[in-house]
Amino acid sequence: MKCPKCGRDTEWLRALSRVDNKTMICDECGTKEALDAAGLTEGSSVRNAILGCIGRGSTPQERTEAKVRATGNKWAMENFRDTHN
Known part of the structure; x- marks a missing residue:
């Protein structure tokens, strides 16, 4: 198609x-x-992280992790790791 x-x-x-x-x-x-x-405009780090997950069979957890990582917030990344591993 x-x-x-x-x-x-x-x-x-x-x-x-x-x-x-x-x-x-x-x-x-x-x-x-x-x-x-x-x-979320072109070039936004969050937008790029989300678009990077398309078509590679990512799970909802992987997509959320990519969004959290894109923020650059160290506390958010540590919190995600602690609650999802």
Whole structure:
């Protein structure tokens, strides 16, 4: 399949576009639209950490850890480690 938004070949289209609420798009495009809606702009470290998890089969825990790591907050990283290991 080809994503109608980015044009890349993908195995599936399982994200609903926020633009028209009709078009199915790839995971990465869907995530980018959600991040735009949340105000996380291009180049944001949190945005980059989230996008880095797409397509590699990451677990919710891995995605959360990436977000916490992206903040650079030492206490938050220690707290995450203590509560998730």
